[in-house]
Amino acid sequence: MTLLHARGLTYVYPGGIHALSGLDLRIRAGRRLAILGPNGAGKTTLLLHLNGTLRPSSGEVLLGGETAGYSRAALSAWRRRVGLVLQDADDQLFAASVAEDVSFGPLNLGLDEDEAARRVDEALTALRIADLADRPTHMLSFGQKKRVAIAGAVAMRSELLLLDEPTAGLDHHGTKHLLAVLERLEASGTTLVFTTHDVDLAYAFADDVALFDGGAVLAQGAAAEILADEALLKAARLAVPLVLRIGLKARAAGLLRDGEALPRGKADALDLVERLLGEIRPG
Amino acid sequence: MVMSSVGGTRAGTMSPVDRAAHLNRWRHRSLTEKAVLALGMLALAIALPPFPAAPMVAVAMMTAALAGARVPVMVWLACAAGPLGFLLVGALSVIVRIGPGGLGLAPDGLMLAACLMARSMAGVTCLLFLALTTPTTDLIAGMRRLGLPVEIADIALLMYRFVFLLGDTALAMDAAQGARLGHRDSRRRLRSLGILIANLLPRAFERARRMEIGLAARGWNGEMRVLSRRTAISVPGLALVLAAEAAVAVIGVLAS
Ligand SMILES: Nc1ncnc2c1ncn2[C@@H]1O[C@H](COP(=O)(O)OP(=O)(O)OP(=O)(O)O)[C@@H](O)[C@H]1O
Ligand SMILES: [Mg+2]
16 A cells, blocks of 8 residues: 655755656655655655655655645645654654653644553664653763654654654764664554665665665665666666675575575675685585 | 763763763752752852851752762862952952052951852852753753743753754864964954954854754654653752751851
């Protein structure tokens, strides 16, 4: 089922920069989508179209099959269904304390105070920042702010959550933990879309990839297919993920067993390499 | 428990006043208790004859801030230095008088100056207590409960948040200029400062624009409603405050 469909989006920033040119994109329920493109490709601009912040100069966005409107009421309904976490957490935090800040979205949904308080507790616990609940938002580290911003979106339990570079600036541990949180959120029924320029992350975490450059989607499809296409990736100034490349080389050399899947994460790749090393030097 | 979790936090441009307000031991005492203490004592210091009431108030409020709320002494002194210096100069001008024979002591000058100093110092300790134990945002929330219009409270809150964002930006720009030798001599330093100030305004607008997008994405519809944790008023706490004020009032009247 298509949740959101962007059709022929074109957008020119004041000043004449063509950020999107005739872009088509489909977001399907339950399929984790990575919007992959280099710096300046227009990823952030696209996300701002997908929640109605920017209005395309031509083209349209379809929400659950219907053309989305830009009236106050339509936008408010849109943002109930589609959440957005911006690249810079400072753009979304404003309240005196972390817990207060996270309560902002749920209250805007019209929930009563008890339900809102429950959502806040849940979101803070899910992101493991319950101990920061009373901290003022300007007394947090970068990674902590990021988690608070995501908690604010998680507490709204939207159908679709758009995340702009969610792991940028997070350390290894923080990234792993965030992905686990997002997986749990997905299990509770939220479809995830995230932008990144990190091919390894897209390969390890996304079901589908939309390869994006110069304001248009070059290709959209299953992650393993798109990310194996060297020529296509080159056109977007990107390269085949290392883990996938190892898997493809192994397969080309006939080293994979019948029906053995390509390695997906670093751990899989390491297992494969270890197994192959063991076969070379038995005992 | 707040104090212990502070290690490792990058505090940005947070001022010592703000830090003290957030991290003192009485941070989570109810605003009512703190406001009744500070404003009640302030009223006593103004209304009663200055001796002995004003010194009593000053001692009580210093004790409350330093021993009760455990505001760091250095922060307290740094904050008090400004107003106290100002007071001293003011008091001197009361003591000294320019007469026909040049400089001389004003009649009653010493007494007058002592009264002035005692009252003003008491006032300063009351306000410092409130400023150093209660975050600005709590004060805004409290005024909102007392009937400050929602719009004004929201604007005050956003301004407060922006002070930190812009402060961080200014600091970062300053560091970036320094790293590229923008502070090498006084001429360059001045030029760098000019560039910084000129760039801060457009950045402020850009920030505000992005914040608007960010809040709209969270369903903002014109009102900044959040769940604030309101600490229940502690009855013994409030009783203690009122008892202390009653004591100051009684002694202040009888012993004057
Ligand atoms: N507010 C703006 N005004 C004018 N031009 C803009 C504005 N924001 C972005 N652009 C331009 O639009 C193009 C797309 O920018 P966008 O921020 O969407 O890219 P991005 O893919 O998100 O990049 P990054 O990976 O660096 O975040 C760029 O050429 C950029 O310079
Ligand atoms: Mg971007």
